[in-house]
Amino acid sequence: MATGDIGLIGLAVMGQNLILNMNDKGFNVVAYNRTTSKVDDFLANEAKGTNVQGAHSIEELCSKLKRPRKIILLVKAGAAVDSFIDQLVPFLEKGDIIIDGGNSHYPDSNRRWKSLEEKGLYFVGSGVSGGEEGARHGPSLMPGGAPEAWAAIKEIFQKTSAQAYGEPCCDWVGEGGAGHYVKMVHNGIEYGDMQLIAEAYDILKRGLGCSEDEIAEIFLKWNTGVLDSFLIEITANILKKKDDDGEPVLNKILDQAGQKGTGKWTAIAALDAGTPVTLIGEAVFARCLSSIKEERVRASQVIPGPQKEAFRGDKALFIDDLEQALYASKIISYTQGFMLMRETAKEQNWNLNYGGIASMWRGGCIIKSVFLKDITSAYTNNPKLESLLFDDFFNQAIAKAQPGWRRVLAQAVLWGIPTPAFSTALSFLDGYRSEILPANLLQAQRDYFGAHTFRVLPGKENERFQSGKDIHVNWTGRGGNVSASTYAA
Secondary structure (H helix, E strand, O other): OOOEOEEEEOOOHHHHHHHHHHHHOOOOEEEEOOOOHHHHHHHHOOOOOOOOEEOOOHHHHHHOEOOOOEEEEOOOOOHHHHHHHHHHHHHOOOOOEEEEOOOOOHHHHHHHHHHHHHOOOEEEEEEEEOHHHHHHHOOEEEEEEOHHHHHHHHHHHHHHOOEEOOEEOEOOOOEOOHHHHHHHHHHHHHHHHHHHHHHHHHHHHHHOOOOHHHHHHHHHHHOOOOOOEHHHHHHHHHHHOEOOOOOEHHHHOOOOOOOOOHHHHHHHHHHHHOOOOHHHHHHHHHHHHHHOHHHHHHHHHHOOOOOOOOOOOOHHHHHHHHHHHHHHHHHHHHHHHHHHHHHHHHHHOOOOOHHHHHHHOOOOOOOOEOHHHHHHHHHHHOOOOOOHHHOHHHHHHHHHHHHHHHHHHHHHHHHOOOOHHHHHHHHHHHHHOOOOOOHHHHHHHHHHHHOOOEOOOOOOOOOOOOOOOEEEEOOOOOOOOOOEEEEOO
16 A cells, blocks of 8 residues: 655755655655665665655655655756656656756746646646755745646645744745746845855955954844844854864865856846846856956956055944945845746746745745845735835835945945945946936937837927837938938837
8 A cells, every 4th residue: 555645756965854854744755766775775874763665666666655646856957857757657647746846947847847737747846945954954945837736745845844934935836837937036046145245255354354253243243133144144154164273264265156057047037038137147247257266366466456445434334334235235136036036927927926935935945034024024015016126114224225335335446346246236226216227328329320220208209209109310311311210119
């Protein structure tokens, strides 16, 4: 008799920890790995004394599961996911559920959802955030795909997920690849948060000349206020960590940042959607710049910068300003991330619950923070909120932060310390709040060299420049006076 509540394929650390987590919550899990000896090792060691069952083949895995069968894949994104789906299908029945818990690209999840639907099977693509620790004790889970599958997996997912403010950090996201899309944006925001924190550290270290211990204390203080978050907390811990010789471990780490691609996916998705997600883009490019270490070393020897002068101002006030700059920039990052989700939801016909998404991120994931409670409130109060910057709470927070934010960036420029994420956040704000931008000149240039046409500002219409028409001007006057021709809009 089949007794397994859910199966899981992939016994790397994430898979093992998620299995143990589900077991702790009272679910009977069946474990399988392509290298079957790993199943035996897991049962004999990490899972010893639990109710976890093992399987040594796909067929055995499926035979041990209650119907409808529910199987999680925690394998490398890409071909491996398709391969396991192909192996599973012959042993599944109508209504069974395949769940991809890896970092898959959302177009792949859209494709798999449609393909399995044609076979009578349900596909769920679920973001899983929180790393190894989250998997073991409660991750943030972002499931999307076939809505029919949600009722069957809801209890397992919501009990396994992290709990924040008495609620599970898991809810249904939407159809198709929506779950993996939201996880992609989550990861992009994570890139932005990490870059902003790194820039704040750089300003404190190179600008103010603070030691790692001093910076750790600053971050610990920040972690008791509006910046209270997992990333601020671990940054303080990193800064305090000493090697055997007493030197901070951080000072021994090569300044080249790696990336697995989800931040890049977010930036590309933003470009495809025409949405100005500038901060995440700059965070990705900052990692790219860090990777050309040898070239940067050569550049440092030949390209002059400003003469560094000691800071003569009020140090405590500057640190408070930096805290506000970090908070305001973080608000911009999330504003842009939710803008991107809104635009893609329109394109994909997803009905995303933005307050629910923010609540899913309040615990168990890398970007968990007290700040997300305020985003949840903003979208709960107004589910159709156009932008976080139109919410009274965030509008006031930005207004309060602006003076210090601008002072910090001005000082960083004078010091020659790069602040790509801080700077693009402020530039976005200044652009977003500008009724008029110089894009009129850009459009005139495009029309001049490529006859790309332009439209006229309301109130500037005349016989030649008509509202709602695409207009081209003979800018050079060659062959006659400057003239205009209109094309149907």
